[in-house]
Amino acid sequence: MAAPTTLATITAAGLTVTADGDRLTVRPRDRITPEVCDLIRARKADLLALLVEHPATADADADWNERAAIAEHDAGLSRGTAETVADAFHPVPHGAEPANWREWFDAEVAARIPVMGMAAAERRVWGIAMDLWHRRHGVKPTPHRCAGCGGRLDGARVFVLPDGAPVHDGDRFLRCLGVYGRRWRSQAAAALAALGIVEPEGVTNER
16 A cells, blocks of 8 residues: 555545654654554555655645545545645644634635645645635534534534534544535635635535
């Protein structure tokens, strides 16, 4: 299994891998299964080489685009899922809220076009815009209730998402995660449309 495919497999399991010198850090630790642990140990050298070769620097967007392409072609993922894999290694920035969302969107896209091309740049900034709007204006999660199905989490296995929303873990994880993701993305997309930002072509619900 090639390193990019290994990385995509680990990410699909809900894990994030980072490199620090000759060490790999995998989080969250409580989601690391014995099978994933064996895979990481077997491919550690290749994973380190891949991660160290592509640090998150000023050219992070070019790196993001490359990672998405690798995940798409080498791991056989759809483009939407591949871009989600790339997002896991390049969390979107959360600076001050734009005074003019449309002008901000156009400027962010323009800055990325030379490296990524128009279509990929628009999708990348659309994802950043949705996440930024959601973090600032989205419905806040209710403690002890799944953000996906709405069921109580008392005594259940719980996975807390980066925005603080709790969802069922285990067998219900993907279903509850999908429900929650579609809900907040739909709300963010509607809000951005009202601000004059139209969803780019090629964006799918997988994002």
